[in-house]
Amino acid sequence: MSHIKIFDTTLRDGEQSPGVNLNQLEKMEIAKQLERLGIDRMEAGFPASSQGDFNAVKTIAETIKETSVTGLARTVKSDIDTAWEALKSAAEPRLHLFLATSPIHMTYKLKKSPEQVIGTAVNMVSYAKQKFPQVQWSAEDASRSDWKFLAQIIEKVIDAGATVINLPDTVGYTTPTEYGNMFRFMKENVPNIDKVSLSCHCHNDLGMAVANSIAAVENGATQVEGTINGIGERAGNVALEEVAVALNIRSDQYPYTTALKLNEIKRTSDLVSKLTGMYVQANKAITGRNAFAHESGIHQDGVLKNAETYEIITPEMVGVNSNTLFLGKHSGRHAFRDKVVELGYELSSEKLQEAFEAFKRLTDRKKEVTDDDLFTILMDVQTDT
Numbered sequence: 433m434s435h436i437k438i439f440d441t442t443l444r445d446g447e448q449s450p451g452v453n454l455n456q457l458e459k460m461e462i463a464k465q466l467e468r469l470g471i472d473r474m475e476a477g478f479p480a481s482s483q484g485d486f487n488a489v490k491t492i493a494e495t496i497k498e499t500s501v502t503g504l505a506r507t508v509k510s511d512i513d514t515a516w517e518a519l520k521s522a523a524e525p526r527l528h529l530f531l532a533t534s535p536i537h538m539t540y541k542l543k544k545s546p547e548q549v550i551g552t553a554v555n556m557v558s559y560a561k562q563k564f565p566q567v568q569w570s571a572e573d574a575s576r577s578d579w580k581f582l583a584q585i586i587e588k589v590i591d592a593g594a595t596v597i598n599l600p601d602t603v604g605y606t607t608p609t610e611y612g613n614m615f616r617f618m619k620e621n622v623p624n625i626d627k628v629s630l631s632c633h634c635h636n637d638l639g640m641a642v643a644n645s646i647a648a649v650e651n652g653a654t655q656v657e658g659t660i661n662g663i664g665e666r667a668g669n670v671a672l673e674e675v676a677v678a679l680n681i682r683s684d685q686y687p688y689t690t691a692l693k694l695n696e697i698k699r700t701s702d703l704v705s706k707l708t709g710m711y712v713q714a715n716k717a718i719t720g721r722n723a724f725a726h727e728s729g730i731h732q733d734g735v736l737k738n739a740e741t742y743e744i745i746t747p748e749m750v751g752v753n754s755n756t757l758f759l760g761k762h763s764g765r766h767a768f769r770d771k772v773v774e775l776g777y778e779l780s781s782e783k784l785q786e787a788f789e790a791f792k793r794l795t796d797r798k799k800e801v802t803d804d805d806l807f808t809i810l811m812d813v814q815t816d817t
């Protein structure tokens with residue numbers, strides 16, 4: 433089993449979700465929970481982007497000591513200097529520098545030639561290394577870059593002192609096979625690649641971020657970057673909880689471990705959702721409201737007899753109290769009887785039948801039957817003579 437480091441960027445890339453704006457206290461609350469969750473590295477923000485972000489990164493770096501704290505910077509001296517001021521008191525000051533390497537970004541956004549991009553990257557990594565012991569360099573839009581050019585620039589930034597090389601799928605465009613092959617190509621073609629850790633960073637525009645991240649791991653990445661609940665630019669980043677649980681549940685296929693305390697996942701997801709205002713879709717894997725809910729009678733009956741009939745993950749594993757038998761029009765008598773007992777009622781079989789029929793009539797009018805609806809039905813049948 434090899435160990436995969438989890439790099440959380442909820443407080444930086446996640447905060448770049450349209451409409452999300454966390455204040456310093458909210459960032460700190462999330463940072464403490466991320467530390468409890470057991471992530472290895474947290475990107476606390478982009479110190480040069482605003483005074484508020486600078487303050488948040490500085491306070492987090494001063495407070496969080498179990499987890500390595502990093503901040504983002506462009507390849508310009510003033511960003512690196514500002515990041516150092518924010519991060520110098522961290523347990524292990526770490527900088528995350530990025531520069532785009534794809535033809536479209538170099539031509540239209542940076543207006544630089546490939547040679548100029550190499551020069552800037554090398555100079556700024558060397559400059560950062562005078563202060564930071566750990567420097568991660570990201571080739572923005574790596575997945576749309578020329579692989580030979582990428583191999584050339586990676587070799588040079590490693591010589592300049594980078595300790596982690598990150599190859600982002602910035603626009604969520606790659607596929608698992610292609611992304612995995614890109615990592616393998618770098619492993620095989622960059623002479624000094626074994627001196628550094630390789631990292632993947634996937635966006636979810638085509639819904640392939642989890643599969644792409646795992647493909648990168650299978651081809652040499654030892655760090656996975658992402659966010660809680662998959663929040664982030666556009667369709668978001670990879671949801672770290674989905675990667676960690678997939679690696680754990682399918683360890684027969686994936687011989688990798690992470691340090692994530694899986695039973696802290698639900699609490700972390702709820703906190704991030706509450707503070708960012710980004711609600712988790714009901715059917716989202718692992719953290720959605722329905723991820724452990726069963727509605728059809730056949731499914732409910734199966735789960736009551738043996739949860740493994742329809743559950744591949746126990747709710748407790750990820751910190752959810754128990755599975756939910758969702759009472760609706762597809763629910764059967766068995767689940768209804770269990771719910772009645774859970775609500776504290778003991779009914780004769782005639783009364784139970786009467787209540788079940790009333791419940792079924794109600795489901796024709798209401799999609800979800802709440803506990804309050806059931807109390808009304810149960811009180812009616814009890815007082816009915």
Ligand code: KIV
Pocket residue numbers: 445530570571572573600601602603633635
């Ligand atoms: O998606 C991306 O390319 C990024 C970089 C800044 C690493 O978030």
Ligand code: ZN
Pocket residue numbers: 445600602633635669
């Ligand atoms: Zn990103």
